[in-house]
Amino acid sequence: MSPNFKKVVERSRSAFNSGRTLSLEFRKQQMKQLLKLYEENQQDFIEALKSDVRKPKMEAFVFEVNAVKSDVTYILRRLDKWAAPDQVPSQIPLDKSLILKEPYGVALVIGAWNFPLQLTMVPVHGALAAGNTVIIKPSETAPATASLIAKLVPHYLDKECYQVVCGGVSETTALLQQRFDYIFYTGSTHVGRIVREASNKYLTPTTLEMGGKSPCYIDNTINMDLVARRILWGKMTNLGQICVAPDYLLCSKAVQGVFIAKAREVLLEWYGKEPQKSPDLSRIVTDRHVDRLVSYLECGKAVIGGRFEKADRWVEPTVLVNVTADSKVMTEEIFGPILPIINVENHVEAIEFIKRRFASRSLHYVGYYG
Template sequence: MYRENRQIFLDALKSDLNKPKLEATMMETHHLEDDVNFILNRLDKWVRTEEVPSKVPLDKSLIYNEPYGVVLVMGAWNYPLQLTMLPVAGAIAAGNAVVIKPSEVSAATASAIAKLVPQYLDKDCYPVVCGGIPETTELLKERFDYIFYTGSTTVGKIVRDAANKFLTPTTLELGGKSPCYIDNTVDITVATKRILWGKMINLGQTCIAPDYILCSKEVQEEFLKTAKEVLKQWYGDDARESKDLCRIVAERHVERLATYLDGGKVAIGGKYNVEEKWMEPTLLVDVDEKSKVMTEEIFGPILPIINVKNHVDAIEFINKREKPLALYVFSTKKDRQEMFMRQVPCGGVTLNDTIFHVASTDLPFGGVGNSGMGSYHGKFTFDTFTHKKACLNRSYNSFIDKAMQFRFPPYTEKGIETLTSLRDKGDGPGVLYYLKITMTHLVSMALGALILYLVLHYAQVRV
């Protein structure tokens, strides 16, 4: 579906958010194609029943990968194709039926998904439901076996409340304010480009975009000077004319972003046009920590800068607030990097760049606390939609019951002594473990002796 209809999806993304072709290809269509290939190349291994060690000889302990059943996947409007369909692929791989709910805010992409998915997937097993709040409200009244939601923390709480009615397990991929720390050890040109790229793709409408910068006054001046040059190089003298900038998804969001400009002094940018759903890249200094721009997720091209003395102050500043979805640290000092990674609870970290930790299929992506719960990407998506069912297959061998006769009534003090001797006391494996290993070796030796006998016997017959 992705390959044969790539242009349809690119056109829809252009219509919804004015996404440049490179951004739409890299962050949406190619990302989804790569995800499907990743799954197909590994799915045979993922679905296998896993045998794990048993403490009792002759027992077999197994973990079966079982689908939850019928799951609901609710996508978001900022990456309307990727954030809707990537979880769907993992849910299908795990064996679930999926009700797909794209965001109505990105109407063109939602329409493309609704039109194309039934052409490639069974419409009864994978129905697409379009609509706004009324349709979503009705959906959440239904009983699902799992709910996967991507979006705002406010709506995430509503989804969680609805799931609680049936005790439905839920993954919430939310957002928050992702901090970015810069010290004086970095190449400021490289750092500035990487930070601005992470902030300005999708015009800041990215849940893991740098939400604010923490740095010293001296680093701030260098950053602003470099940022001015970089933004001019990327978008020209008038960013409004650039073909490489997205648009804000709706007029009301431009109006919301405009109110954030009062939270500090505009150092770069500041222009916007509600009717054209546009705002230019904007950097704020002298920011009030209690203003809306520092207490609400920005989700737009505004980047406030807060001054701190050093990395210790930066860590303290971050930890006084809700746990962020992402953390970015620009420093060449290993000890500082380690302090941030160990002392700041967050969803994920990229050192000396932005966004890239979510590109790895070998890393889980998800939030913690207010920024979400659960994770996905790569095998983690498969695991999210899979119930790990424990199964213990016990032997009828009479030796087992004789060895564990103490478990049956009447109970005796000797039974307690036997139980105590068989326990794993934490200083090494218990007696049962060694008994099982011994029996395994004996069986192996017996088989080896039998094979050797047969080989020698065959050789003697041949002679």
């Protein structure tokens, strides 16, 4: 049975209206409790992340547990300065103007599944530090991590100011019918449009952190041994399920050949002859996403990899060539370990290719500048 979201939001608004989150000391105390939560349950989070996407221990620590701990520490060191009024010039003679920092009120944070701890809790840190009460909605696609967050938050944080709600599409849809003072969403563009539409009803300020294509251009002047390692590390971390991972490569035919040769060496060095057995590679989050990625394999010729096993939610690190610009793999966000290559003669052609397409999520340039 879905929780009564109206009561959840009313409880959060009542807590905000009590004024206790306005106290800087209260916020600091809650931030310190968050740090305690992460430190005392580090191994539990690592195990939950392994259960959800078989995330390797080092990745779980560096990109999830250590990331949230570092973020809390960073905020605590700067919160006094951030919260202090800013004096600004005034056009009125003998007048003094100040910018005072005030919280929005009740914030809703909807987390993502690819980094289900970091991408859920880092926005919570900011909302909490600013003096808002927060309703936290972890991704149902990472159920072990979501359940752990729901279990631990009430034991460490103020139960009225910071609440966790779990559930799938129907629960999220019902939750979005409520009035919030700020919404922070991380996830797909499709769901982002739904969140935006819901926020329009109350003109709620909203941050949408969504995905997209992230091109990577390699020029002709680079040290391929170093470059291949950096590109493949960015692409294979979390098995490519990162919104800023290199989505596709742009390079000349000559550079393509050198890259492919070096990529084979690097992948063999890192993951061995049977990468599916490597402890350093994650898994695709759901069967549906495996099917989506497998469909991209038909969009070109796999010169590296190309194998998959749906029962294991496994797609092998793959490099595709002979890809057309209008194919599915080039028009949809890949979000997986498949790296297509498009040939261009120089950086001018690369820029023109990128500009003809939708705005990039990020852009990687590999070469010498100057």
